[in-house]
Amino acid sequence: MRVMILEDDSWIADLLKQIVLSLRPTSHVVCLDSVSAALREWQQRPAELVICDWNLPDGPGTRLLEQVRRDNSSTPLVVITGRSDRASVLAVRALKISAFISKPFQAAHVAASLAVLLPSTGDELHRPKTAHQDLLSHLANVPSHELQLPLKSHVRDHLLQRFKGESVDLRQLASEWQHDPALTARLLAVANSSAYNLAGKPCISLLDALQKLGADNSLNLALGLALRQCSVLDNALLRLFAQAHLDSTELLIERSTQLARQCTLDPAPFHTAALLHRMGELCVLYLAQVWQDSGQCFSEGHVLQALDQFSGPFAISIKAQWHVPLQLRELIGACYNLPAHNLKRENILMRLAACELNSAPDDPELARLRRLAGLI
Incomplete structure (x- = not known):
């Protein structure tokens, strides 16, 4: 089934796409951000369902809907709009x-509306096989837009419960989110994108992102990520590696925020940087699970090689693609190295926290960093 989505907000468009795919995984979904592009697409490849925003940069989405109706009287049309008045x-x-689906919308309501309009094809459970190759070759060719971090399983489960309309404690969700690298990175990426960060002031913490995006929008974005991640870390080896990285993250959060408070600095950016400092490794593990789910296999040696070869490049690509602010990039970098030319106190403290967790107590580097930080 071919589905066309006309929506100029790329994040909302992706959420709508994930909802469609959650209902009918074999659908071909095309997302467009202008009426002119949508009209060309319709003329070349008509869709069996059209989901359309009303207000687009180059005119009303109703222009597309009118053309669809001139060509086809039965194609289902769904309007996503803030204009729900009677007129x-x-x-x-x-x-x-x-x-008609009014903005801001609840993802569960959208899913319920679309489920009626999306005919079942009977092959939802079939998953295409990936051409055989080894894991390292596969990772070398993964496009940047497919890089993801794995959601923690209980966070994903709670989000999907919410998507299905089940009652979920939102305060519990918010508490869980601040310890989930994937979700924090996702919301920061949206909040720092040009579509939402109009003032140009970077968001450097989950709280900043939640305040900028609002509760409803944040929840929808989180649900979109949960729906996108059809793969969870079911492989015991991958889960073991991931837990080791997450444990390291929690220890660094605790120590770096302690040092920040001791020096009367805002602990929020330290928390975020520590939470994201292993995102390259987590990305490798997530993609390895996706690889296994496609019917392929790998050894422990392959995973270790992949972590060594791709963690760094993936982290660099993610930081650029997801609009990670410079302040956070420097703090994340300080977890691994402290450039001689960059002696900001915040970076020194982050480097000190990382070294305290990984060095012997009598390491002279610890004393040097404490002096630079003004702690001795």
């Missing part, structure tokens, strides 16, 4: 709209 509904009554 707007009446204005497009002749187009026989199948569903």
